[in-house]
Amino acid sequence: MAYLERASPTLKETLLKIYRAEKPIEVDQHFHEFGSIEYHIKYSVSDPNIVHVSTSTLLETQGAVTLKEISSHTYEVIKNIGVGVIDIVDPPRLGFQLTLGLNLDNIPRGKEAIKIITRISELQAIILSSQLKEMLRSLNFQDDSRSINNMPIRIVYHPSEPFYVFKQPEKITAVFPMNFKDNSDVVIATSFFQELVEVGSQKDMGKAPQCSWSPIPPLQLRGEPVQDLTTNSGFVSFDITSRHIEGKRLDKTVWNLLNFYACAKYHIKCSRGYIQRRMRKRMETLVKLLNNTSLEEEAAQNENGRCKYVKEFVKVPKRKLMMKQRCKEMTRRVKISKFRIKINGCARFRFNQRWISLPKFSSKPSDKSYTKLD
Structure with missing residues (x-):
């Protein structure tokens, strides 16, 4: 699968490191990008003027056009990146599609060197674009006869991301089967499409290519591998007319097709991150409101003199509980006997509205003496 940036970041960083090194350094680096693009960089101290860069990509096609070899036109485009700087090694390194020999002494100094190295880092983008350009050119818009060219062409730049190109009257249709692992991504992707x-x-x-989405594959893809037609996000199709591949538009159209998978996944991830941020922000706002409400209620209760008590229930034996209740009842009656009593029937007397108190009995001995009566 192609990438949003044409230049390979790892390849560019390694070439700049070799170019800016004060002394020659030994480099033997092998790495992959996006699962299908493979690079190998070889730089030896014994030959400090030449850097060998090998690359290959997983390219599978099915139909009338099979481009497993790089065309002569693509070779010319690569050589024109830096005249005198790039030499194509024939045969290429074992297991690779293309090997370049970079002459460091012929790279100009200053900003021009960075431009050339950046352009060299776009090697895979140039190869992939050139291959798809030739496929689109081979599908003649003027020829509407049903031939082998009308059969769908299966293009695989990444093992899990194939797409199809087939010819229709006055247009070429590119179909992308869409699959996502997470269920949330499937929902967002369906809405996005x-x-x-x-x-x-x-x-x-x-003026843009007409886009369509369907949960089922087009009829033209009948007979294709079942694993490609089994999707959870449907099929996205783009109709390309002759106007979209004229002049400089061809390069832009091809690059957009190569990057559709990357663009869709990037959009889905950004959308999911945005939704999650909004949900967290909303939750924080609700929690803040709940905290403020509880504080206001607590302050209001304190102002009204309300207090919260926690009742503790303790198991007490039944006999002790009954004795305690009797003591409480007796204490209550004694307290009532000491209260002042209002007599309603005395309203007609002068001492109306007065209170009559019961005599107080004291247990203390009195100073007065009593005479015993016979």
């Missing part, structure tokens, strides 16, 4: 179709149907987008 439907919105993409709706936006593409507007008048302002009349």
Whole structure:
């Protein structure tokens, strides 16, 4: 699968490191990008003027056009990146599609060197674009006869991301089977594709390739591998007309097709991250409101003199509980006997509204003496 940036970041960083080194350094680096693009960089101290860069990509096609070898036109485009700087090694390194010999002494100094190295880092983008360009050119828009060229062409730049190109009257259709691992990504992707179709149907987008989405594969893909046609996010199709591959538009159209998978996945990840941030922000706002509400209620209760008590239930034996209740009842009666009593029947007397108190009995001995009566 192609990538959003044409230049390979690892290849560019390694070449700049070799170019800027004060002394020659031994480099033997082998790495992959996006699962299908393979690089090998060889730089020896014994030959400090030449850097060998080998690359290959997993390319599978099915149909009339099979481009497993790099065309002569692609070789010319690669050589023109830096005249006198790039030499194509024939045969290439074992297991690789292309091997280049970079002459460091012929690279100009200053900003021009960075431009050339960046352009060399776009090697795979040039190869992939050239291959797809030749496929589109081979499908003649003027020839509407049903021939082998009308059969779908299966293009695989990444093992898990194949797409199909087939010819229809006055247009070429590119179909992308879409699969996502997470269920949340499937929901976001389905909504995104439907919105993409709706936006593409507007008048302002009349010059862009017409986009369509369907949960089932097109009829033209009958007989293709079942694993390619088994999707959870449907099939996205783009109709390419002759106007889209004229002049400089061809390069832009090809690059957009190569990067559709990467663009869709990037959009889905960004959308999911945005939704998660909004959910977290909303949750924090709700928690803050709940905390403020509880603080206000607590302050109101304190102002009204309300207190919260926690009742503790303790198991007490039944006999002790009954004795305790009797003591409470007796204490209550004694307290009542000491209260002042209001007599309603005395309203007609002068001492109306007065209170009559019961005599107080004291247990203390009195100072007065009593005479015993016979």
